[in-house]
Amino acid sequence: MIVRLIVFLLIFTLLWYLVKRILTLLDKTTQKTRPPHQGNTSFDADVEQMVICKKCGVYTPRNHAIKANETDFYCSQEHYDQRKK
């Protein structure tokens, strides 16, 4: 009777270990496919880059912002016009 219990516990422990191992492996593979969030200065093409309006400090998608030069962006035509004055 006690032998059966030991065998059962051994099988249970082995299964538990295998499940944990598989979960860790799955987690590692999903982390590989995901783009890194920290320490990456380059942006992916599918991620829309946000720029800060030089006038009001609002974050605007780069393709919606009005570009004054390589570093200066504005959220609207109004703010861009105010820059000139």
Ligand SMILES: [Zn+2]
């Ligand atoms: Zn603005």
